[in-house]
Amino acid sequence: MDSEQIDYQSLNYLSTVDHNLCCPICRSPLVDPVYTTCLHTFCSTCINKALERSQTCPVDRTPLQAEDVSPAPIMIANLVNELAVLCPNSELGCTFTCARYLVEAHLSHDCEFVYMKCRECGDKVLRRDAGRECLHQLEECTHCFQHIKKIDMEAHEKECPGLLGECMHCRLEIERSELKEHEFTCEEATISCSSSSLGCPWSGQRKELSHHQAACPFTFLRPVLQAHAERLTKLELENRTLRKRIEQLTPRINQSNTTEPLSFDEQAYQFLTEQEHMRQDMERLSATLGELEIKQGMLLMNESLRTKEELAGIRAAINGIRMQIHWLLTVRVHGTEHRHVVGGGAGTPSNSAGPSHPAEHSASRRLSDNFGQGVKL
Amino acid sequence: MSSPAASTALLRRQLKEMQGDKDLSNISVGLIDDNIYEWEVMLMISDDCKFYGGGFFRARLSFPKDYPLMPPKMQFETPIWHPNIYPDGNVCISILHPPEEDKYGYESVQERWLPIHTPESILISVISMLSSPNDESPANVNAARQWREDPTGFKKQVRKCVRDSLEMC
Ligand SMILES: [Zn+2]
Ligand SMILES: [Zn+2]
Ligand SMILES: [Zn+2]
Ligand SMILES: [Zn+2]
Ligand SMILES: [Zn+2]
Ligand SMILES: [Zn+2]
Ligand SMILES: [Zn+2]
Numbered sequence: 001m002d003s004e005q006i007d008y009q010s011l012n013y014l015s016t017v018d019h020n021l022c023c024p025i026c027r028s029p030l031v032d033p034v035y036t037t038c039l040h041t042f043c044s045t046c047i048n049k050a051l052e053r054s055q056t057c058p059v060d061r062t063p064l065q066a067e068d069v070s071p072a073p074i075m076i077a078n079l080v081n082e083l084a085v086l087c088p089n090s091e092l093g094c095t096f097t098c099a100r101y102l103v104e105a106h107l108s109h110d111c112e113f114v115y116m117k118c119r120e121c122g123d124k125v126l127r128r129d130a131g132r133e134c135l136h137q138l139e140e141c142t143h144c145f146q147h148i149k150k151i152d153m154e155a156h157e158k159e160c161p162g163l164l165g166e167c168m169h170c171r172l173e174i175e176r177s178e179l180k181e182h183e184f185t186c187e188e189a190t191i192s193c194s195s196s197s198l199g200c201p202w203s204g205q206r207k208e209l210s211h212h213q214a215a216c217p218f219t220f221l222r223p224v225l226q227a228h229a230e231r232l233t234k235l236e237l238e239n240r241t242l243r244k245r246i247e248q249l250t251p252r253i254n255q256s257n258t259t260e261p262l263s264f265d266e267q268a269y270q271f272l273t274e275q276e277h278m279r280q281d282m283e284r285l286s287a288t289l290g291e292l293e294i295k296q297g298m299l300l301m302n303e304s305l306r307t308k309e310e311l312a313g314i315r316a317a318i319n320g321i322r323m324q325i326h327w328l329l330t331v332r333v334h335g336t337e338h339r340h341v342v343g344g345g346a347g348t349p350s351n352s353a354g355p356s357h358p359a360e361h362s363a364s365r366r367l368s369d370n371f372g373q374g375v376k377l
Numbered sequence: 378m379s380s381p382a383a384s385t386a387l388l389r390r391q392l393k394e395m396q397g398d399k400d401l402s403n404i405s406v407g408l409i410d411d412n413i414y415e416w417e418v419m420l421m422i423s424d425d426c427k428f429y430g431g432g433f434f435r436a437r438l439s440f441p442k443d444y445p446l447m448p449p450k451m452q453f454e455t456p457i458w459h460p461n462i463y464p465d466g467n468v469c470i471s472i473l474h475p476p477e478e479d480k481y482g483y484e485s486v487q488e489r490w491l492p493i494h495t496p497e498s499i500l501i502s503v504i505s506m507l508s509s510p511n512d513e514s515p516a517n518v519n520a521a522r523q524w525r526e527d528p529t530g531f532k533k534q535v536r537k538c539v540r541d542s543l544e545m546c
Contacts (some may be wrong), residue, residue: 008387024493025445026387046383052493053446054476058492245543248431252424321470 006088006104009043014097015083021080024059025050029100033072038062041072089113125151141187169205184329193218198225384444388413391496402499416496418451419507420504422539427508428532432457432539436466438496439523448490451503455542458534460510460521469516472502 004313017029024047032044040059042050047069050058057064071077081101087094088103092113096106107114112128120134129135135151144162157163161177170190183189187207193200194209195218202212213219388526392413416438424430434457440449451473453466461469467538469496479481515521525532 007386009380009383026383027390027495028386048493049443051444056476061487061491124465241544246431249541253433 006107008100011088011100011103012086013092014086017083021076021083029083030072030076033076033080034069035072036062036064037066037068041076044069044071087111087113195219195222195225198222198229266276384442385413386441386443389438392416395497398497401497404497406496409437412444414444416440416449418500422498422504425503428535429459429507429539432437433541434542436468438499440490442481443492445492447475449496449499451499456538457542458517458520458531459507460512460515460517460524461506462520463516468503468506469514470503470506471511471514472499479513 009026009028013029022027023030023033023043023046024040025042030041030043034043034044034047035041036047036057038057038060040057042058047058048066051064051066053068055064056062082095082099085100085103087096087098087106089107089111094113097290098106098109104140112126116127116130118125118130118134118136121136123136125135129151136149138149139153140146141148141156141160141162143160143164144157146160146162148156160177161175163176164173164181165176166173167182167186168178168227169186169190172182172186174182174351185206187203189217190203191206192203192208193212193216195213195216196202198218198221200216202216204212205268214354218225248358342368382416388517392406392408395404402520403421405419409417418436418438420432420434420436420474422429422432422434433455437452437454438449438454443448444531451468453468455460455466457466463469472490472494474490476489481543497529508525510521510522520531520534523534
């Protein structure tokens, strides 16, 4: 059986290994590293087994065939092969440590804790013992007269039923197999009062127990105390579950205190007061608005009164001006008529002034028209 | 060809890593009957998890002999109401589905099991699944319908199982 393959994945490494050197499938340092066309590195057995299941990369699901896998660069292989490991038989007692690639040689040549075939009978024996005579011959135990293989004798001596042992209390020598039983009945063994669970502090040799119990107040009160103790444990249990729940609930309460500090009632109350405030504000505002309206009305009236007076003044002034213009125009018209009569007889010299008169006339007419309109407005 | 020794060694290492990881204070793991292929898991869901916050859920991870090539199974032992958890507690989450099986036709191969997943990554996915169920693959049809149509009732039901989960531990 010593040719059994080494289980590299359960080797114990002396130091923690960089996770970049670990296989993503078995999560232990790469064994026989290979890499894929999608550039992921695995142990060769790991990726082969995975490809039997599903022909995709176990990391990124790239479709992958067995031929897409090739040995990883020698540097990576060296890095993992030189990691220091404990001998796989360290649990049996081997303290050897070496680079990982040397483990195989250690197991096949040196390790004292590898099982080998016995030279004489072919049964398995540790290399440590292989050089000596056959350890598989039966031997009679000197205490119990059972026939035991030599190789198992050491283990047998620890539990040989025939070996005498001494009671540590009464010094009685009895067979080991009965020693345990004797402890329960030994008159000199130190025991505590049967009511110790209720609080009796007494302890002493077994033979004195009956004497103590005759006077023990705890034994006397036993039924009452026991009922109490039962209730106590029940309450303790309940207390524990309640405490657990409180622990669970406390952070939630704290949280809700910070995020929504008010209960529904408080929130409603706050809303109502706020609404009341707003209503009062509203009333105040509408009162002010009314006042302002009155004030504005008065101002408007005052202003329009003043404007009317002014308007009346202006109208009077315009009338005065119109009268004057009218008078002036009549004077002018009469004057030109007079000159026309004169010019018609004299000939051309007044020709240049002639056409200008009707224009002037119409302009001033238009002016007065405008005035009339302005007044009407 | 697949040697159980490889999976044993890997699981031992992963168990030790998880038990020693201080960052995983809300997950505790242990073995059932000293069997390295059967893990007992205790999930303490943090309060910021929607609906399930504050819950204490006990579950079991059962690893196959050819782990990590094949995914483990996960089953809640604490009753839990969730669209993606069967009434018997079995968890239906895509990363626990082996890549070659086609019976889960609705989900893409991209989300399924990879040998590089770890018990830790599984549990973290399951915790995130709690707060965001996958509506397309209901394992518990009633829970899924309620989650969709009656969120208030769903929340009530979940809070009840959170409360019960506290009582059970
Ligand atoms: Zn590997
Ligand atoms: Zn890849
Ligand atoms: Zn050795
Ligand atoms: Zn022999
Ligand atoms: Zn003996
Ligand atoms: Zn004795
Ligand atoms: Zn006593």
